[in-house]
Amino acid sequence: MGHNEATGRTDEHYLATLIGCAVGDALGMPVEGWKREQILKYVGRIDDMIDPVIVRDSVGNKVTEDEFGKLRYWTEDFRKGEYTDDTILALALAESIATVRGLDLNDVAVRQLETYTSRRRTDGSVKGGFGGTTMLAFKNLETGVSPLESGVIGGPGNGPAMKMAPLGMYMHATGKYDEGLRFAELVGRITHRDPRSVASGVVQAHAVYAALQGLACSTFVDSVVNVCCRFENPLTTRFTAWKQGGLRRRLEWIKYNRNVDPQVAHEHLGSSSNVYQSYPFALFMFQKYWDDPINGLIETVNYGGDCDTTGAMFGALAGARHGMVFPARWESKLQGLEPLVRAAKQISSLRSL
Numbered sequence: 165m166g167h168n169e170a171t172g173r174t175d176e177h178y179l180a181t182l183i184g185c186a187v188g189d190a191l192g193m194p195v196e197g198w199k200r201e202q203i204l205k206y207v208g209r210i211d212d213m214i215d216p217v218i219v220r221d222s223v224g225n226k227v228t229e230d231e232f233g234k235l236r237y238w239t240e241d242f243r244k245g246e247y248t249d250d251t252i253l254a255l256a257l258a259e260s261i262a263t264v265r266g267l268d269l270n271d272v273a274v275r276q277l278e279t280y281t282s283r284r285r286t287d288g289s290v291k292g293g294f295g296g297t298t299m300l301a302f303k304n305l306e307t308g309v310s311p312l313e314s315g316v317i318g319g320p321g322n323g324p325a326m327k328m329a330p331l332g333m334y335m336h337a338t339g340k341y342d343e344g345l346r347f348a349e350l351v352g353r354i355t356h357r358d359p360r361s362v363a364s365g366v367v368q369a370h371a372v373y374a375a376l377q378g379l380a381c382s383t384f385v386d387s388v389v390n391v392c393c394r395f396e397n398p399l400t401t402r403f404t405a406w407k408q409g410g411l412r413r414r415l416e417w418i419k420y421n422r423n424v425d426p427q428v429a430h431e432h433l434g435s436s437s438n439v440y441q442s443y444p445f446a447l448f449m450f451q452k453y454w455d456d457p458i459n460g461l462i463e464t465v466n467y468g469g470d471c472d473t474t475g476a477m478f479g480a481l482a483g484a485r486h487g488m489v490f491p492a493r494w495e496s497k498l499q500g501l502e503p504l505v506r507a508a509k510q511i512s513s514l515r516s517l
Contacts, residue, residue: 174515177376178337179508180483180490181329184461185254186504187494188479189247192465192472196248196293197236200430200468205230211462213245213497238293239472245497248293250326250476252279255503257351258330262510267334267347273311273354277302293472295437297321301355315353319404322439324352324365326473329480330511332372337514344369349395358403360411363396364443367415368477371447375484381454385422388447389415405438414444422451426463435469442470446477457482457489 194216195203203210206219216239219227228235239248256275264271280302283291290299297318304314328348335344345366352365370391374384392412399406414433421429429448434441446464453460461482465475482489495501 174376175509175512176487177484178333178512179505180486180488181333181372181376181480182251182254182258182483182504182508183488183490183495183498183501184479184481184483185329185476186247186251186479186498186500187490188461188465188475188477188482189250189472190245190475190498191461191479191494192470192475193239193242193246193248193293194244195468196238196470196472197234198468198471199232200466201232202230202235203466203468205232209462210465213494215244216240216242241291243499245499247476247498247500248472249295249298249323250473251500251504252283252292253298253323253327254329254476254480255279255500255507257327258333258507258511259503261330261334261514262507265514267343269311269347269350269354272351273305273314276354277305281306295319295321295323297361298323298355305354311354312350315355315357317357317403319437320358320360320408320439321356321437322361322364322442322470322473322477323355324348324361325368325439325443326476328352328365328368329372329484330507331369332374332376332484333508333511334514335369335373336376337511341373344373345391345395358439359397359399360403361439363392363411364439366395367392367411368443368480371481372484375481378485381451382422385419385447385451389419405440408438408440411440411443414440415447418444418448418451426452426467430467435467435471435474437470437473442474443477445469446474446481449474450478450481457486458491 194214256279260272260275300316301314335341348366348369352362433445435445449464464478465471
C-alpha cells in the first residue's frame with residue numbers, strides 16, 4: 165500500500181469513528197431507556213433513523229407504563245437523525261483536540277460546558293438527554309470549580325466512555341498513547357468520580373486506538389481487560405451500587421465467554437445506563453460481530469436499555485475498525501454531520517506533525 169493510499173484509508177477511519185458514534189446514537193435515540201420487549205411491541209425492529217416513538221392510548225394520552233415497565237420519553241422533542249449527549253460531548257472533545265492541536269483539560273471542560281448550556285431551554289431544562297451525574301458536574305463548572313475537582317460520585321454512569329472516541333483518534337494520530345490514557349482519566353473525572361465510570365473512559369480511548377491499529381479480535385479483547393486492570397481503582401462503600409462489583413470482572417467475563425449468544429450476554433451484562441452494564445455489553449457485541457458491524461450495531465440498539473449510548477460506543481468502534489461502512493441512508497438522515505467531518509479531518513491532520 166502506498167503512502168497516499170494508507171493516508172486516505174486512515175482519514176476515512178477517523179471520519180468513520182465520529183460518524184459511527186453519531187449514527188449509533190441517532191439509531192438508539194428514539195427508544196432510549198426502553199426494554200427490548202417494548203421495542204419489539206411498538207416498533208418491531210429499528211434498522212433506520214426514525215422519529216422518537218411516542219405511544220398513546222385510544223384517547224390520545226401518552227402511555228407511560230406497560231406490562232414490561234416504564235416507557236421513557238427522554239428525547240421526545242428530538243427529530244429523526246438527531247444525536248444526543250453521547251455525540252454532543254464527543255464532538256466537544258474532538259473540537260478541543262482539533263483546535264488546541266493537543267490536549268488541554270481546561271479547554272475540554274469549557275467546550276463541554278458551553279455546548280451543554282447552549283441547549284438550555286426557557287424552563288431551565290437542557291435538551292440533549294444529559295445524565296444526572298454529568299449535569300451536577302456541569303453545575304460545578306458553572307460556579308467556577310476546577311475541572312480537576314468538578315466531578316461528582318453520583319451514579320456509575322457511562323458518560324466517560326460514550327464521549328472518549330476522539331481521544332483514541334488522537335492517540336493513534338500522534339503516537340502519544342500513554343499521554344492519551346492519562347488524559348482520558350482526567351477527562352472522565354471532569355464529570356464522574358466512580359472508578360468504574362472513569363476506567364470505562366480510559367478503556368474506550370484505548371479500544372478506539374486498538375481498533376484503528378487493526379488488532380486481531382482476541383488480542384483486542386485481551387487488551388481492554390489489561391487496560392481496565394491498570395486504571396480501575398478499587399470500589400468502596402461510598403460509591404453507588406458498589407455491591408455490583410467492578411468493571412474489570414465484567415470485561416473478563418467477555419474474555420471467557422466471547423462466543424455465547426447475545427441474548428445470554430445481555431441477560432448477564434444488561435444494557436442500562438450503569439456503566440458496568442452498558443459498556444461491557446457494547447464491547448461484547450462489538451467483538452461478537454467483529455466482521456459484521458452493521459448487523460451488530462442494529463442488534464445492539466434493539467436490545468434496548470441505554471441504547472443510544474450502546475449504539476454510540478459500538479458505532480465509534482465499528483467506524484474505527486471498518487471505516488465508512490455505514491449505509492448511505494443513515495448518513496443522509498444524520499443531523500449535524502458537518503462539524504463531525506471537520507473535526508475528524510483536523511484530528512487526522514495531526515499525523516503530519
